[in-house]
Amino acid sequence: MQFFRIDKTNPPAEPASDMIAVENVPEDIQVILKNACYDCHSHETEYPWYSNVAPVSWWLKDHIDEGREHLNFSEWASYDAERKAHKLEELAEEVEEKEMPLESYTWAHSESKLSDEERQALVDWANSKR
Numbered sequence: 728m729q730f731f732r733i734d735k736t737n738p739p740a741e742p743a744s745d746m747i748a749v750e751n752v753p754e755d756i757q758v759i760l761k762n763a764c765y766d767c768h769s770h771e772t773e774y775p776w777y778s779n780v781a782p783v784s785w786w787l788k789d790h791i792d793e794g795r796e797h798l799n800f801s802e803w804a805s806y807d808a809e810r811k812a813h814k815l816e817e818l819a820e821e822v823e824e825k826e827m828p829l830e831s832y833t834w835a836h837s838e839s840k841l842s843d844e845e846r847q848a849l850v851d852w853a854n855s856k857r
Contacts, residue, residue, distance in 0.1 A: 732779075733784045733787070733788040737771065738801075741804075744804035746800040746803035747760070747802060748855060753852070756852045760849075762838045762839050763828045763839040764800070767795070767799040768799060769799060769800040770795075770801035774787075811855045812844070815853045815857045818849075818853045819849075822850050823846065
């Protein structure tokens with residue numbers, strides 16, 4: 728199993744296309760997004776040591792690919808206004824209902840655990856942008 732490695736190459740990211748640049752995201756919200764969302768929802772994934780261990784690596788890669796498919800902050804500028812509004816609505820809903828970040832992610836990444844205040848700040852910001 729160890730012979731079959733996942734591709735850990737991040738696609739090129741254009742900073743000007745990123746949600747943080749496009750939406751002029753406030754600093755406090757940037758920190759929350761970077762800590763809790765960007766590993767799976769951008770081209771800025773930082774692969775942990777266990778991404779070298781199969782079959783965990785395959786499961787991890789599947790989560791990252793799926794996360795980017797649903798919402799990719801690195802490609803935000805390519806979304807039309809309707810899609811942006813829908814993605815912000817989904818972001819607020821998923822965070823408010825504590826569906827995101829995934830519990831399996833927060834186990835290994837304590838910095839991604841959102842306090843109630845951080846969760847509410849992110850939800851309020853997303854709702855204000857729609």
